[in-house]
Every structure is written in C-alpha cells, then in structure tokens.
Amino acid sequence: MKFNVTYSEADRPNGNQIESLSQKAVQALQLLKTKRGKGNDFLGWVDLPAEISQSDLEEINSCAEEIRNKSDIFVVAGIGGSYLGARAVIESLKHNFDYLLDNGKSPIIIYAGNTLSEDYAADLMDILDKKDYSLCVISKSGTTTETAVTFRILRNHLEKKYGHEQAVSRIIAVTDKEKGVLKAIADKEGYKTFVIPDNVGGRFSVLTPVGLLPIAVAGFDIKALVDGAANIRNALLNTENTKENIAVKYAVTRNYLYNIGKEIELLVNYQPDLIYFSEWFKQLYGESEGKENKGLFPASVSNTTDLHSMGQYIQQGKRLMFETILHVENANHCIQIPYQEDDDDKLNYLSGFSMMQINHKAEEGTSMAHADGGVTQLQLSIDRINEENIGKLIYFFELACGISGYMLDVNPFDQPGVEFYKKNMFALLGKK
Ligand code: PA5
Numbered sequence: 001m002k003f004n005v006t007y008s009e010a011d012r013p014n015g016n017q018i019e020s021l022s023q024k025a026v027q028a029l030q031l032l033k034t035k036r037g038k039g040n041d042f043l044g045w046v047d048l049p050a051e052i053s054q055s056d057l058e059e060i061n062s063c064a065e066e067i068r069n070k071s072d073i074f075v076v077a078g079i080g081g082s083y084l085g086a087r088a089v090i091e092s093l094k095h096n097f098d099y100l101l102d103n104g105k106s107p108i109i110i111y112a113g114n115t116l117s118e119d120y121a122a123d124l125m126d127i128l129d130k131k132d133y134s135l136c137v138i139s140k141s142g143t144t145t146e147t148a149v150t151f152r153i154l155r156n157h158l159e160k161k162y163g164h165e166q167a168v169s170r171i172i173a174v175t176d177k178e179k180g181v182l183k184a185i186a187d188k189e190g191y192k193t194f195v196i197p198d199n200v201g202g203r204f205s206v207l208t209p210v211g212l213l214p215i216a217v218a219g220f221d222i223k224a225l226v227d228g229a230a231n232i233r234n235a236l237l238n239t240e241n242t243k244e245n246i247a248v249k250y251a252v253t254r255n256y257l258y259n260i261g262k263e264i265e266l267l268v269n270y271q272p273d274l275i276y277f278s279e280w281f282k283q284l285y286g287e288s289e290g291k292e293n294k295g296l297f298p299a300s301v302s303n304t305t306d307l308h309s310m311g312q313y314i315q316q317g318k319r320l321m322f323e324t325i326l327h328v329e330n331a332n333h334c335i336q337i338p339y340q341e342d343d344d345d346k347l348n349y350l351s352g353f354s355m356m357q358i359n360h361k362a363e364e365g366t367s368m369a370h371a372d373g374g375v376t377q378l379q380l381s382i383d384r385i386n387e388e389n390i391g392k393l394i395y396f397f398e399l400a401c402g403i404s405g406y407m408l409d410v411n412p413f414d415q416p417g418v419e420f421y422k423k424n425m426f427a428l429l430g431k432k
Pocket of ligand 1: 141143
C-alpha cells in the first residue's frame with residue numbers, strides 16, 4: 001500500500017508546520033500502542049488482527065458453512081458499526097449482480113435493522129416469504145431500536161415460517177458476552193451466539209464476528225482479510241522511522257489541512273464496489289472525530305459517475321475540501337475495447353485499451369483538473385481489490401483515525417452525540 005500527497009499551491013505547507021504535527025502524531029501513535037490515551041478501554045481493535053486465533057476463524061467458518069447450506073438469503077440485522085464493516089467488505093468483493101447469478105453457491109446477503117422504513121420491512125418479508133433464510137442479529141448494546149424492532153418482526157416471521165425449533169437454528173446473535181436484552185433473549189431461546197469484545201467499539205468491530213460472520217457467509221476468505229490487517233499492523237506499529245509511517249503521514253496531512261481551514265475530506269473511488277467502503281469510512285471518521293465542535297466532515301464520491309454530478313462543485317465550487325483518493329492499480333478482469341470496422345461511434349482511438357486503462361486516464365485527468373482547481377489530493381494505492389488489501393485498508397484507516405482523533409484532542413472512541421435523537425424519540429414514543 002502506498003500513500004502520497006499533492007498539495008495545491010494555496011495549501012502547500014511552509015516552515016515546520018508538518019514537522020510539529022508529525023511529532024504530535026508520533027505521540028498519538030505511542031498513546032495507542034501503550035493504551036494510555038483517552039477512551040483507552042476501547043482499544044481492543046489495535047491488537048485484534050494479531051489476536052484472532054485459527055480456532056476463532058474455524059468456528060466462524062463452520063457456522064457460516066451451516067448457514068450457507070440451508071439459506072438462499074442471509075439477513076444481517078444491525079446498524080452503524082454493527083453493520084457497515086461487513087457491508088463494506090462484502091460489497092467490495094462480491095459479484096456486482098450476485099442476486100442474478102443463481103449459481104447456488106452463496107446466499108444473497110440482505111441488510112436490515114438499519115432503518116425504520118415500514119416499506120423496506122414489508123418488501124423484505126415479501127421476499128423472505130418465498131425463500132429459505134437465516135438471520136444474524138448484531139447489536140452490542142442489544143437495545144438499538146432500529147435493530148431490535150426489526151429483530152422482533154423477523155423472529156416472528158421465522159417462527160411462523162419454520163416453527164420454533166427450526167427458527168432457533170436459523171438465528172445467530174452477535175452481542176455482548178453477558179449484558180443486554182439481546183444476550184438475555186439468546187440465552188433464553190438457545191440461539192447460537194458470538195461475542196463482541198468489551199474493548200472493541202462498533203465502528204472498530206469489523207474484524208470481530210460482527211463483520212467476519214457475514215463476510216464468511218458471503219463466501220469470502222476471512223483468514224486472508226485478517227492476515228492483510230495483521231500484516232499492515234506489524235508494519236505500522238513497528239516502523240522504526242515513525243514519521244515515515246503511512247498512517248502517521250495520512251493523519252498529519254489531514255490534520256494540517258484541517259488546521260488551515262479545510263472542512264471536508266472527500267474519499268474518492270473509481271470503483272463502484274468501494275461505495276460501501278466509503279460509507280464505513282464516513283462512519284469511522286464522523287463518529288470518532290465529530291465532537292466538541294471539531295472535526296473534518298467526511299464525505300465521499302464514486303467516480304467517474306460523480307464527475308457528472310459533484311464534479312462541477314469540486315472543480316469550481318467553494319474551496320472547502322481536499323480529496324483522499326483510493327487508487328486501485330489492477331482490475332480483477334480484463335475487458336478490451338473492440339475494434340469496429342466502420343468506426344461509426346468514433347471510438348477506434350480506444351480500441352485495444354482495457355476499461356481499467358481508460359478509468360486510470362480518467363483518474364489522472366481528474367487529478368490534473370482538480371490540481372488546477374486548487375484541490376489538494378492525498379492518494380492511497382492498492383494493487384487490486386481482494387480480501388488481503390481490504391484488510392490492510394481497514395486497519396490503516398482505523399489506526400490513522402485513532403492517531404488523528406488524539407491529534408484533535410478528542411476521545412475518538414465514544415459517540416455521546418448519537419444519544420440525543422434517541423432521547424427525543426423515546427420520549428415521543430412514550431418509553432418508560
Ligand atoms: O460505532 C458505534 O459504536 C455505533 O455506530 C454502534 O455500532 C451502533 O450505534 C449500533 O450499536 P449496537 O451495536 O449497540 O446496536
């Protein structure tokens with residue numbers, strides 16, 4: 001994985017701005033390693049990739065296999081950190097039209113419990129009436145309304161469809177090891193359960209069963225994912241020259257840009273498979289840094305699609321943002337533009353090019369245009385989208401988020417602001 005920065009003329013650092021921020025970032029990294037910083041009871045994710053054992057992975061894989069054998073659909077019910085990590089990985093890796101493949105290999109993953117839309121629930125049950133399915137309910141607290149309401153509805157549906165005994169065998173609960181309503185229900189009913197460790201917060205939990213179980217059910221190699229994270233963890237925690245550490249460099253650059261007045265970080269991809277990776281990133285950074293009236297607003301675009309919508313603003317609108325580009329070097333397939341005898345569409349100048357080559361030229365051209373438009377660009381490169389590289393990206397962004405949050409002097413591991421809407425909603429609904 002590589003990281004580099006191209007500053008616009010106006011944003012270029014001078015003097016020792018970067019040097020002093022680098023010192024701060026190295027201290028922040030040290031706080032994460034020694035677990036002495038704010039929110040240090042939620043730092044389980046730092047060592048997680050190295051601590052996941054072969055037998056943990058086997059238990060997840062064997063449960064996944066059982067589900068795969070009896071389900072056309074696997075419903076993953078969770079919200080925020082209890083859902084976005086799994087979705088980010090699965091959407092990155094899956095066939096774009098898996099729901100039309102009908103090759104009987106992997107169940108289709110459907111997400112629920114992340115909305116209160118009645119029409120969404122009705123449409124879902126319409127499908128679940130006709131298909132065999134299993135359900136994974138994921139909630140650390142066990143009380144999150146969106147997930148809990150959906151679970152009640154689907155539990156009921158499963159009981160009616162399969163009867164009690166079979167319904168029980170089709171439900172898996174991923175929750176706290178002892179606390180919460182969901183844990184109590186799971187114990188009472190005898191559901192298979194997986195534990196979300198106490199010291200891992202939702203948005204840092206993708207490498208626990210929260211993410212790994214759905215990812216395994218979707219048919220992906222969770223060992224390669226965890227290995228990717230473990231490899232980059234080793235590199236990032238043990239780099240001797242800490243200032244050359246790419247997580248430090250990224251955190252320093254984005255904090256520098258924040259300090260000179262940038263308000264928005266746009267995560268940019270050129271692969272629609274990465275759209276949910278951006279959603280995961282937005283939650284990770286938004287919930288970790290957006291507090292005490294501070295923090296960059298994390299946003300995202302998916303190009304070249306969004307060059308035909310947000311592209312205009314990025315090129316010429318208010319200079320609020322910088323871009324962090326996820327560059328993918330190789331596609332996993334090759335499609336070349338065919339030669340056409342009469343060239344009626346005037347595209348023969350592209351014949352022989354692969355689509356990825358054209359996509360890369362679009363990316364390069366956009367970077368040049370945005371540089372002219374005064375947009376500073378950070379670039380993270382991976383050689384291709386696969387389990388190992390997604391694992392690396394996950395750990396990279398998590399570590400950089402911890403460093404960045406400490407540099408901002410906030411607790412990156414709490415989310416007190418999320419409670420405000422809940423309080424009002426509960427009062428409006430008459431919850432005692
Ligand atoms: O990152 C977080 O902690 C949150 O996004 C939670 O994951 C989210 O609110 C869901 O919480 P729970 O797992 O308790 O249902």
